[in-house]
Each structure stands twice: as structure tokens, then as C-alpha cells.
Amino acid sequence: MGDFKLKYKGFGDRSILIEWPSEIDESTLNDVLYFKNKIEKHNIKEIVDIKSAYNSILISYNYTIGNVYSEIMTLKTLYSERVSPNNCVYKQWRIPVCYDGGFALDLEDISVQSKLSKTEIIALHSTSLYTVYFIGFLPGFLYLGGLDERLYFPRKSSPRLNVKKGAVAIGGTQTGVYPNESPGGWNIIGNSPISFFNVSKKVPCFAKPGDKIQFYAVSKLEYDNIKALVDAGVFQIESEVIDD
């Protein structure tokens, strides 16, 4: 850890952006999360929030930064301080998805154009282990990496005005779940009964960057049963803590 060449930039009068080389991969992600964690632990009291994306961290302060260069020096020193390599502890979540026709509005389209049967598409989609890179776009929308190349499929030329909550979709090289009803241009292949964003919880999302997601296929009947439990607030998502 701590071996990347980082760029530090003042961003407006209250924020500093830290950028890693333009790559989407797990070694970048792990370094981003390692540094984010270190900044949080360092507890700089003027910091309001720290958020991360694929290859960047944005640190916002609660007032105008007086001396950007001295703040950047503090961060650089923090990054260069070596600590014993930390274990990556993350959670692996099993998420039910119903790929039935009523939900899978674009499965037929993908099947025709990719020359893969629907069963093959479902099998490919539900065997990969996806990595959560960050949450953005909509509250609770997980940016997932790890989609099988055979399932890459361009976004729709005109977005739908109303994509249902829970829609599982493919957009270009990415897959994701719509946490709430919203407009959207990704190709819908199923629906998950799980809530990805819960406004009443202090931590509104169950997954966090660095976690893994695996989808598994369920029938419409199982979907309805799980949905009823989710709505009653008693469904427990299967998860496993991985320490490596």
C-alpha cells in the first residue's frame, strides 16, 4: 500500500481532490480505501466529509481552506507513512434476483443480439462475484465491477422515464440495481426484492466500498415471499465476513 503516484488538487475553496492513475481495478480500489480509512482515523477536525470513487477521494472541509499547500503536505505525509500491511476485511452479500419475463424487460433483446440463451445470460450474471467500488448516481446505487465480458451491452439510446425500484440492469460494461424508482437507460434483466437504501437507518446502505456481491436466481414465488419479509423489516440478507 502507499505505492501509487497520487495527484493532489485544490477543488473549489473547501475541498481537496486526490487522484490515482486512471484505472479501474481492485489494487487501486484497495489503496483508495486504505488511504480513506487512514484520513478518517487521523481525525482532522475541520473535515466535514470524505468520499471515494473508482480512483479518487474528495475531502471537504467545513470552511474555506486557508493554506491548501500545507493541507496537501499533511495528506502526503500521511500517505507516505508506512504501517504494517493491513488485512482486507470485507463482507460478501448474497442477493436474490428474479429474472422472470415480467421483470426482465430487455433480456430478450440482449439474448438475440448477444446470441446467448436467456438461461446462459442468467447463469453468467449470477455466477460472477462483483466488487462494490463506491455508491453514487442515486442514493444507494452501488457501482459494481466484475461483469462478465460476454454480457457487455450498450445503454439504450433513449432512457426509460420510469425504471422500477429493484431493477437489475446492464449498462455498457457495468451492472447494477436501481435502489429506487428513477429514469434510467440501462437494460433491465431482472428485479431484486432487497432494499438497497433505507432512509430510516443511520447507515442507510448495507454494503460498503470493498464488499462483494453475488446474485442468485429466485422464482417469482420466492421473490414475493422475500419481498413480504423485506417490507416487514425482518428479512436477513445472507452475508459472510471475509478476512484475507
Next chain:
Amino acid sequence: MIKVLKAGFYTSIQDLGRMNYQEYGVPYSGAMDSYSAQLSNALLNNDPNAAILEVTMTGPELLINGVTSMCITGADMSPTINNVRVKNNHVIQVEKGDILSFGKLNYGFRAYIAVSGGFQSEVVMESRSMYNGITKGFRICKGDELQIVSSENSIYASNATLKINREHFKTLCIEVFKGPEFDQLSPAQQKGLFTEDFSVSKDNSRMAFQLKETFKNNLQAIITSLVMPGTVQLTPSGSLIVLMRDCQTTGGYPRVLQLKETSIDILAQKFIGSRFRFIVAN
């Protein structure tokens, strides 16, 4: 309690925003012109984060159901109590049965209505700011009954009228810093951003202001990264988009400029067709 007789074009409850939840993809929200919103609370001796009503373009009609003090700041929309004109930036005493309504828009685009103690609406993730999908409603509607936080001195007598800085509404200068991808523009393009006139298009909302002019460029999309209110994105087709308080937390368009905090407030008071220039913040 205050009853909404007419909602106006777009009226919502806001405070200073929802901090600390951006890592879950939750927008900041909060008053678009935070300077004017804070002024309305300051004149009533309220907490700076007390919830106020943000009024856009045309005002609501409100029936007051108790004795209290109010204050209107921001855009001048010719406010009246029982058809008698009242002043902006001045503490107003109202009584049960009074009707607050608005008329012609004289300057600015967003007005703020504060009430002694602040509006009492649901608090979600430490904020009352309305946002679709976070709070139950995203704006107030005809028939709504707005509750008020009870305070010891619901009547805050003060004759002070604040002489506001009219430049806040008149200035044609939006102060900016270079954005993370500014250096990828050619020297001519960099200069162009500071010499051309820009204006607000009809696509403007609490989420973003798209500018009317297009700006030719050949910038590559970036790997999805972090954005915030005041970030100016430049799309491949040349649209400049200034993100505002309800913006998403991430985006994939190059970020060419970043507005100074005070300039976000200034831009929030401009409307369709308003012209301005970007100038370098110091």
C-alpha cells in the same frame, strides 16, 4: 400552524442541507441561496439551520393560524399581508387569520420565508431539506398544514430592516476556481471560458443549471469521479452544466470549473436568459 392555500411554482422546505451522507450517494440539498436563507433566520434570532420555505419564481399563498413573527429575504416578489405590502428583510408580526401572498417578481428568483422557531417537518438523516426519495414530499402542496417549532419567544420584535447588498442580485460575475480537468482544455479554450458571455437556459432546477451557449471541446469522458454543488461539467456536445444543491454525488463529465461558495448563492438568484461571466476567484 400555517396552511398552504396556494403552493406557488415550486416551494419546498429547506435548511442548510444534509451533511455526512454523501458516501451513500445522498445529495446535500439545502437552500439554493444559503446566504439569503441564513439572513432570514438571523433577523428572527433563529438557529442558522432552522428550516425555512424556499420559494421559486412565484410565491405561495399562506394562511397564518397563530401569532408569530416572520421574515422574507432573497428575491423580491412583492409580498403582502392581507393585501398590504410588506418589506423584505424586515421582521413582520402576523396574527391568526392573516394571509401572506405574493405578486410581481421585482428582482432575484428565489425568496425565503422564515418563521420564528423555524418550520417543523420530518427530519431525515439529520436534515429537514426536502428531496425526492429521501423525504416523503419534495415540495409543499395546496392544503398542506405546516407546523412550527415552538419557541419561547414566538414573537421576536425588532424594527431592524437590513440593507442588503444589491450586488448579490445584480452582479454579472460568477467567481470560479479551475476544476480538476481545466488543464486539459487548450489555451484558447481556457481563455474562452473567461471571455465569453454565458446565460441560464430553460433547463435549470435545484439539481443543475444548464447554460444556453455551447462550448466546443474535445475532452475525453473521465472515469466516474466525485462532484459537488458548484462543479461545472462540460459535455462532449459542448453543454456546460453547473451543478446545484440537489446534484448527484458522482459524475463522468470533465469538471472544468468550480464555483466559489458565495457564487452558488448568486447563481441561484438568476433566471432563464440571465447573462453572466466567469471570473477567476481570488
